[in-house]
Amino acid sequence: MSKQKSKKKLPLAAKIFFALVLAIISGLLLQSNAEFAEIYIKPFGTIFLNLVKFIVGPIVLFSIMSGVISLSDIKKVGSIGGITVVYYFCTTAIATAIGLFFANLFKGAFPILSTSSLSYETSSEPVSGMDTLVNVFPSNFLNPLSESNMLQVIVMALLIGFAIILLGSKAERAVSGINLWTDIFMKVMEMILSLSPIGVFCLLCPVVAANGPMVVGSLAKVLLCAYICYVIHAVCVYSLAVFTLGGMSPVKFFKGMAPAILFAFSSASSVGTLPINLECSQKLGASKEVSSFVLPLGATINMDGTAIYQGVCAVFIASCYGIHLTLLQMITIVATATLASVGTAGVPGAGMIMLAMVLTSVGLPVDGIALVAGVDRIFDMGRTTLNITGDASCAIIVSKMIHKD
Numbered sequence: 001m002s003k004q005k006s007k008k009k010l011p012l013a014a015k016i017f018f019a020l021v022l023a024i025i026s027g028l029l030l031q032s033n034a035e036f037a038e039i040y041i042k043p044f045g046t047i048f049l050n051l052v053k054f055i056v057g058p059i060v061l062f063s064i065m066s067g068v069i070s071l072s073d074i075k076k077v078g079s080i081g082g083i084t085v086v087y088y089f090c091t092t093a094i095a096t097a098i099g100l101f102f103a104n105l106f107k108g109a110f111p112i113l114s115t116s117s118l119s120y121e122t123s124s125e126p127v128s129g130m131d132t133l134v135n136v137f138p139s140n141f142l143n144p145l146s147e148s149n150m151l152q153v154i155v156m157a158l159l160i161g162f163a164i165i166l167l168g169s170k171a172e173r174a175v176s177g178i179n180l181w182t183d184i185f186m187k188v189m190e191m192i193l194s195l196s197p198i199g200v201f202c203l204l205c206p207v208v209a210a211n212g213p214m215v216v217g218s219l220a221k222v223l224l225c226a227y228i229c230y231v232i233h234a235v236c237v238y239s240l241a242v243f244t245l246g247g248m249s250p251v252k253f254f255k256g257m258a259p260a261i262l263f264a265f266s267s268a269s270s271v272g273t274l275p276i277n278l279e280c281s282q283k284l285g286a287s288k289e290v291s292s293f294v295l296p297l298g299a300t301i302n303m304d305g306t307a308i309y310q311g312v313c314a315v316f317i318a319s320c321y322g323i324h325l326t327l328l329q330m331i332t333i334v335a336t337a338t339l340a341s342v343g344t345a346g347v348p349g350a351g352m353i354m355l356a357m358v359l360t361s362v363g364l365p366v367d368g369i370a371l372v373a374g375v376d377r378i379f380d381m382g383r384t385t386l387n388i389t390g391d392a393s394c395a396i397i398v399s400k401m402i403h404k405d
Helices: 002-008 012-029 031-077 079-109 129-135 150-193 196-211 214-244 250-267 270-283 288-301 304-320 327-343 350-361 366-373 376-404
Strands: none
Touching: 012 031, 012 196, 012 376, 031 150, 031 196, 031 350, 031 366, 079 214, 079 288, 079 304, 079 327, 079 376, 150 327, 150 350, 196 366, 214 250, 214 304, 214 366, 214 376, 250 270, 250 376, 270 288, 270 376, 288 376, 304 327, 304 350, 304 366, 304 376, 327 350, 350 366, 366 376
16 A cells, blocks of 8 residues: 555656656657657647647636735735735846846857757747737737737736726625636646646657757756856845845844745745744744735745746747847746736646746747756756745845834
8 A cells, every 4th residue: 555655646746857867868769760759759749738838828817816816805904915015026027037137148058959840930020119018908808818928818817806806795706716717727737737747758859859968968057047046036135125124134034044945945845835934934033913924925926936937948948949039028028927926826837837828928939848847846946945035035024114113
């Protein structure tokens, strides 16, 4: 019995990693026959990608609506909720910008892979800033979902969510319905993500067969870039925020947060780290009422580490496909990653779904997910650590500001 249980408990991240290793080995062996991998292996990867694309729209629409509706409680807590939401969105936007900046510095080290078989076409028509602004707002309910226009889907979700809040008790059935559909689509997402090992193998094997060992070396570079961003964001942004807004020494903050940081890094679970995070932040001086509200909310809408991951991976994938991201596309990535962080609460594999959404929002090929999915667990350790540290910094700052008043 115990042996069977241990087999069942093999984490998805481990399966994906094994699939990555197997894809690299198989791809290297098939280098002389890359056409076989392209014709007979890649189609199964394409099926997996189609399923990921199918679930992205509903997940974004319903999870963000659900997140917005849950924020109705913030009105009751007044200034605590206002400061918390502003802080979280600002730090997430800064995190995405840091990820994009350093990824562009590393861009020269990222390889350009063989992509002759892909149907991706770059747009030759330049789009003005005003056109981009107009295109954010949907003119039809179904088009944003069918065309995978993620910014329009987010705007739809925000409008519907705010309308439900304003309707108050009249919309109780809508609230329960949206929460139910969110759970249903989350379950569908789990089912699709359980196929990730097969998808990663079938997508990556043909790429390795066509490009050889170059792919393997590039993974180490993109991981290094992401971790540099994680450290810079923690040391610079959180230290500055805690010192100026929270009146606390950054050394004291990070020393007090050490147990939660170590647990988050080893477990890669924001939810699992929550009890330790509550204890550490309260020992550092955050009030119980503030930390018990701010930290769980942060697990839902504060995704600084995930935002950095999106920025770095978007530039890496664009670089691998020989695509140059424009300034407008980078601004779109910042906006999409920041707003979408509302709907990525502690869901296994949410980083991959969110990355698909970010790639879609700027017209990048979703196939690129296969290049980074195999080492997603290593990304996840760093981004989870950054996420929970950001939550704690907010608890310290809000406590300080509330007590001043």
